[in-house]
Structures are given as C-alpha cells and as structure tokens.
Amino acid sequence: MAVDDTLFKRRGKKVFGAAWQHDGAATGPRGLGRGTCFVVLGLVVDLPFLARPVCLPVMARLWRPKQEVSKVDIAASMIRLLTACHHGRRIHVVADAAYHGKALRDLPAACTFTTRLPASSVLFAPAPPRTGKRGRPALKGARLGTPAQLAATADFAPARVTRYQRTDTVYLAEVTCLW
Structure with missing residues (x-):
C-alpha cells in the first residue's frame, strides 16, 4: 500500500474545503x-502489460x-480500517517524509509502515525487560543517536532492487530501535 496526498485544484466561494495549500x-x-x-x-x-508498478486508489478522505485532524491522523485511520477489513493479512504501507508522527504508533501488529525519518530525530534501543521492582518500567532503552550517527556505524549489505524501470544495487542496513 502507499499513502500520499493530492491537491485537486478548485476555485470559487462554494467549493467545500477549498483553501490555499x-x-x-x-x-x-x-x-x-x-x-x-x-x-x-x-x-x-x-500489471503484466506495464514495466512499472501502478498505484490503484482504494480510499481517499x-x-x-x-x-x-492532520494528514497523518487521516492516513492512520484509513490504514486501521483497511487492516480490520483484511483481518489476518500483513499490510505493508510506504509513504513520503511528510507522513510520520504519533498517530502511527498504535497501528495493528499486522501492519508495517515505512517512511523517511527527519534528520533531527533521535533513536533509542527497545525498552529493556521489566525488572520486577517497584516504579514505572522503562519505556525506552539507551540512546542510539540520530539517523546519521547510526548510519556511520551500521553494517550495510548490498541488495538488488528494481526501481524506475531499472535494476540497481543499493546498500541496506537494518536497526531495530524506537523513535
């Protein structure tokens, strides 16, 4: 699945929801x-007759x-509805850098969401296991740093991807962390 927003150019006093955007x-x-x-x-x-993938709209709000409500809130509610309608299926969603925020924290477990993080974001290790002691348990682990700091120390592996009608070698690194 893919999420994005589009501007439908409309003018006039009686067009509902029209604004400068x-x-x-x-x-x-x-x-x-x-x-x-x-x-x-x-x-x-x-599609078998095209050399590139095509996005077919399923929902729009x-x-x-x-x-x-923000665009991210609207996207999260549509993803939750789609996941509920297709119970038991894994759903992978991709979006551009405008789609990140707290509304995406409580997506169903069957859903993954991929977007670009802001350069200023700080990443943390996952929460440590509960200690059994009194008090609030830790919600996050040790500070790992910004995406640039993680990229400097990450182990990258080559992978072949097809994009824009050609196949390229890119280098990927996977780090499990909290934002």
Whole structure:
C-alpha cells in the first residue's frame, strides 16, 4: 500500500474545503495552489502489460487546513480500517517524509509502515525487560543517536532492487530501535 496526498485544484466561494495549500506540482517559488486536498491510500500492483508498478486508489478522505485532524491522523485511520477489513493479512504501507508522527504508533501488529525519518530525530534501543521492582518500567532503552550517527556505524549489505524501470544495487542496513 502507499499513502500520499493530492491537491485537486478548485476555485470559487462554494467549493467545500477549498483553501490555499501546498501543491507539490506547482510551478514557481511558493509552491501553493487553491483547491481541496485528499489523503489517498492506494494498492501498489504489478500489471503484466506495464514495466512499472501502478498505484490503484482504494480510499481517499478530504483534509481541510486548520482542523483538529492532520494528514497523518487521516492516513492512520484509513490504514486501521483497511487492516480490520483484511483481518489476518500483513499490510505493508510506504509513504513520503511528510507522513510520520504519533498517530502511527498504535497501528495493528499486522501492519508495517515505512517512511523517511527527519534528520533531527533521535533513536533509542527497545525498552529493556521489566525488572520486577517497584516504579514505572522503562519505556525506552539507551540512546542510539540520530539517523546519521547510526548510519556511520551500521553494517550495510548490498541488495538488488528494481526501481524506475531499472535494476540497481543499493546498500541496506537494518536497526531495530524506537523513535
């Protein structure tokens, strides 16, 4: 699955939810466009007659600026609904760097979420086992550092990936940690 948002350009006084919003496809220095913004959850599939994967929209919800729910909250609620509808199946979700936050902490166990962390994020080791002593148990382990600090000490392994209609060798490292 993939999550992203899109701006549907609309003008006029009677267009519900229309506002000046970020537009990734806008030309010019400001990157703004007027319209309605939808958060879209799509199924990424390989079709036999195409050389690249295609994303087929499954769910979409309107996001309005200056409301109590964020785009990340909307995405998390759609992922929870999809996971509940497909009970027993593993769901892997990818998103761009705009989709990270506390709303993604309580996703179902059958769901994984992959996004790029901010460079300023600090990562910690998983929580140590309970000691059996009185008091609140530790919620996180030792500080591991920022993503750049972890990358400097991580062991990278080569892997072949197909992207943009070509196969490349990339180097991957896996670190289990808390953000």
